[in-house]
Amino acid sequence: MLWVLPGCAAPAAGSADDDPTRPVTLRLWHGWSQKDEVKAVDEALARFHRVHPNIRVETTGNVGDATVNQALRAGGPGAPDVVASFSTDNVGQYCSSGMWTDLGPFLRRSGIEKEAVFPRVMLDYTAYRGNQCALPLLADAYGLYYDKDAFEQAGIARPPRTLSEFKAAAVRLTERTADGGYRRVGFMPDFRLYENSPDRLFAQWGPAYFDGDGSARLSREPATAAFLRFQQELIDALGGYGPLERYRTTFGEEMSSQHAFRTGKLAMHLDGEWRTRLLEADRPGFRWATAPLPVPDDRPETYGRGLLTGTVVGIAHSSRHQNAAWELVRFLTTDTDQVVAFANALGNVPSTKAALASPRLRAGPGFRTFLDIARHPLSVALPPSVNGGMYVVTLREFGYAVEAGRVRDLGKGLRQLDRQIDDDTLQSAD
Structure with a gap:
């Protein structure tokens, strides 16, 4: 699902002053809905709770980006603390709007060198202009x-x-x-x-x-x-x-x-x-x-390259338990055994270098191709934009016209395409 943020409404204020060792309940919203998917999420949270018994996690599944962002703009006690989204297209909006908090300070305090943990291309689609407001949580190739x-x-x-x-x-x-x-x-x-x-x-x-x-x-x-x-x-x-x-x-x-x-x-x-x-x-x-x-x-x-996308996870700016939320995000995204188990359960590509190389990863010959694509140094991701995935929709519509023979002058059509994308970007930034 592609969703465009209508304007730059200020996010509700949160806090990173909480003590993550104190008892707390976090709210995690995600898009998984199938029975086996929900089971995989529950198992991941059970693994987390064994490491952090003081942190309880309540989940809400089958939630789309539009619903999440409405809740984050409103804030309040019912808003999520942690969000997992299937759409890397919207990372530019998550970061530029301030709805998702910058994880850079959390990574540094935890001593995590992100370039050593995650493949470069996955970092490309989880940040926008230096703001690492998301981290990869499994990938698609x-x-x-x-x-x-x-x-x-x-x-x-x-x-x-x-x-x-x-x-x-x-x-x-x-x-x-x-x-x-x-x-x-x-x-x-x-x-x-x-x-x-x-x-x-x-x-x-x-x-x-x-x-x-x-x-x-x-x-x-x-x-x-x-x-x-x-x-x-x-x-x-x-x-x-x-x-x-x-x-x-x-x-x-x-x-x-x-x-x-x-x-x-x-x-x-x-x-x-x-x-x-x-x-x-x-x-x-x-x-x-x-x-x-x-x-x-x-x-x-x-040859060997490909397009990567995937699920991303971040901390809501409105959360008043951001340090505890970081413990959840850090576990889900950087713990090798967790990432491998989650990838095995959902059948997706792991999102850390260590998990991609793990002998515990269940990968038949057909699946190994996609692991190689994820590791390839020239694989790419769609660039994040403040207008989210709207530019992809615009390109797709233009592609429909080209293949149907409705674009007589390709150069002129491409210039018009650029103008349309730029206009959409300006409207998103208003």
Whole structure:
């Protein structure tokens, strides 16, 4: 869920004068709702309580960012002390608005060198302009799923590493029907499919979205036009936007057993690490594997990179128990055994360097690809912005127009895109 903070309402005042060794009850709000997810959260809190028996934690689950921020603006005894959010898009707002407190002083007092604990890219998406108002609490990585049987039948020896190999494989793996439809598409490039938001594949170029002053620079970023032209070339090579869109409408829901990759309608698919667990449970009638997404032909040395995002956790500025809240945040995010156990329970990528290397991590061959992406020095995250994820929504809408052929002049369209993003940023800052 993307949410934009309407204005910069001052957060309610909190306090870091509390004694974390005294009995206290903290309120933790989070977005997990499924039975196994809630069980994993409860188990994590039980581990915390064994270390800090004086701190009791009350949880409220299935809470979205809009609800959380309304409570934080209002403050009061019912507001949360600690918040876990699924949306890294909004970190720029959490930090710039002051709703989440800066964790830098807490890290320093605890002697924690954040660069030694967390991968660089995860620190990138948990801070904004020097304010470390969040820490990573498990991560998501994006890679390529592929049908090994289909590859073998098509005579393709390995997953594609460059975009030219990717396009060639997608064409070779595509099977048409006599009436012009499809039995299978090598890869569905349409941005409306499942996780195919433009920013996911665009990450393989390592683009810069903003200048140092926060101004959008997509029209001046050479990778933007290169990415959109590649996507258009791929659409054309696979039969055109209209036929592909008609085929896409035959796919099942993303989280159902009728997912298009699961049912053999796609030979390659962009997705996150969580799909490995679903495929292992569903046991589709073909062999599958995972690999990093391909990279531009002129950047083969970057192969292995990918986009990272994930859950973030922070302390509400309105909390009057910030020192006790820090003990909870520190345990959830930096205790290696806790991070590994939580990752195993939820099937997500661990968010510390030590946990990524832990022998206790349950990681089959398909999952290990995403661990490697998380460790890759060139993996990237979406940059935080004061307008939250609105710029991603704006890029996505522009991508829809480009792929449908409604943008005749790409350069002009990209300049208009930058202006729209800048206008949204100014409105968010008012």
